[in-house]
Amino acid sequence: MSHFETDAIRLNASKSNQREHSAPLYLTSSFTFDSAEEARAMFAEEIPGNIYSRYANPNSTELIEKVCAAEGTEDGIATASGMAAMFGSMAALLQQGDHILASRSLFGSTHQLLTRVFPKWGIISTYGDISDYKNWDKLIQANTKMLFIETPSNPGLEIIDLEWAGQFAAAHNLILVVDNCFATPYLQQPAKWGAHIVTHSATKFIDGQGRVLGGLILGKKELIQEVQFFSRHTGPSISPFNAWILAKSMETLAVRMDRHCANALAVAEYFQDSADLDFVKYPFLKSHPQYDLAKKQMKLGGGIITLTLKGGIARAQRFIDQLQMISVTANLGDSRSIITHPASTTHSKLSEEERAKVGISDGLIRLSVGLEHQEDIIKDVERALEKSR
Numbered sequence: 001m002s003h004f005e006t007d008a009i010r011l012n013a014s015k016s017n018q019r020e021h022s023a024p025l026y027l028t029s030s031f032t033f034d035s036a037e038e039a040r041a042m043f044a045e046e047i048p049g050n051i052y053s054r055y056a057n058p059n060s061t062e063l064i065e066k067v068c069a070a071e072g073t074e075d076g077i078a079t080a081s082g083m084a085a086m087f088g089s090m091a092a093l094l095q096q097g098d099h100i101l102a103s104r105s106l107f108g109s110t111h112q113l114l115t116r117v118f119p120k121w122g123i124i125s126t127y128g129d130i131s132d133y134k135n136w137d138k139l140i141q142a143n144t145k146m147l148f149i150e151t152p153s154n155p156g157l158e159i160i161d162l163e164w165a166g167q168f169a170a171a172h173n174l175i176l177v178v179d180n181c182f183a184t185p186y187l188q189q190p191a192k193w194g195a196h197i198v199t200h201s202a203t204k205f206i207d208g209q210g211r212v213l214g215g216l217i218l219g220k221k222e223l224i225q226e227v228q229f230f231s232r233h234t235g236p237s238i239s240p241f242n243a244w245i246l247a248k249s250m251e252t253l254a255v256r257m258d259r260h261c262a263n264a265l266a267v268a269e270y271f272q273d274s275a276d277l278d279f280v281k282y283p284f285l286k287s288h289p290q291y292d293l294a295k296k297q298m299k300l301g302g303g304i305i306t307l308t309l310k311g312g313i314a315r316a317q318r319f320i321d322q323l324q325m326i327s328v329t330a331n332l333g334d335s336r337s338i339i340t341h342p343a344s345t346t347h348s349k350l351s352e353e354e355r356a357k358v359g360i361s362d363g364l365i366r367l368s369v370g371l372e373h374q375e376d377i378i379k380d381v382e383r384a385l386e387k388s389r
């Protein structure tokens with residue numbers, strides 16, 4: 001409708017009769033009807049209106065409208081967490097006997113969904129390597145229904161060509177689902193390239209301050225209707241409070257992402273030639289293997305960089321223990337810079353070979369660059385690198 005920033009701020013829940021300026025928090029499980037006939041008509045979906053907060057609530061509706069405007073998608077649902085969104089997008093749209101083709105580098109819990117949860121119900125999946133796009137045709141089966149990808153990937157920062165993915169999905173009649181968590185709708189809009197469904201962990205940059213969990217499933221109306229049916233009757237709904245926080249957070253997403261990205265680029269550039277590191281990976285550094293692609297489909301490089309320390313797991317752990325400011329915690333996309341060591345934590349259950357396949361070496365550190373002054377972030381990393389030698 002308007003520009004990104006304007007929609008994110010001005011698409012608000014309609015005013016109550018209190019004439020409030022900022023949307024209030026609708027902490028209510030249900031909504032009243034003026035008459036038995038109105039109740040009947042709303043349940044029959046003949047007239048619109050809120051019925052029960054498992055279905056919809058003004059706070060979740062505001063959040064959905066804002067993110068839909070940002071993504072260029074028609075409709076959506078908000079969920080209690082990012083994983084509820086990943087699960088819901090697949091569970092609502094697939095059935096027993098269907099096959100999912102997915103990019104290999106996926107968020108850890110999404111990998112568990114595909115390999116441990118869905119096979120229980122006869123939905124199986126195959127991974128494709130992004131270095132091998134040309135051969136993905138061979139991975140298609142007669143029952144392949146969905147292409148699920150994550151770009152940039154967590155934590156490997158692999159970039160998948162969204163234009164290619166859109167064309168590939170169209171050619172094979174697949175539902176293209178893109179986990180757009182790392183880029184946020186400010187940096188990348190997969191629907192523009194043909195994604196049918198866009199999913200988010202709103203817990204990360206959309207919240208931006210490490211407070212609440214939330215997720216989103218957005219996309220074409222006819223698919224979202226299936227997702228809404230699934231959500232109404234299985235109950236992954238977001239709480240009104242979390243939706244209220246996240247709808248407010250959308251108002252500052254653009255300015256926050258500009259700063260996250262500027263800080264991340266500055267940190268990445270500062271350390272790119274460091275003798276302590278084998279590699280610094282950031283989508284908008286020329287040394288990124290898919291730099292041109294990142295430039296093509298992303299507005300800026302995002303808030304995450306990876307540093308590969310010389311000296312493997314032991315060095316990485318010494319480095320983490322020497323940090324004075326940067327937090328050691330599992331979240332990302334916070335105003336506070338955060339470091340994680342995937343090989344010893346999130347991806348410790350994978351073998352070294354499996355980790356290598358998804359680009360996670362023993363010395364790899366994921367740095368979620370926050371909104372502190374960039375000189376202070378650089379100073380903390382530099383000091384810890386020196387002290388951990």
Ligand SMILES: *Cc1c(COP(=O)(O)O)cnc(C)c1O
Nearest residue numbers: 081082083107154181201203214
């Ligand atoms: C964190 C994350 C998720 C899961 O989101 P939660 O809100 O933690 O459930 C899914 N995908 C990616 C890429 C993530 O970073």
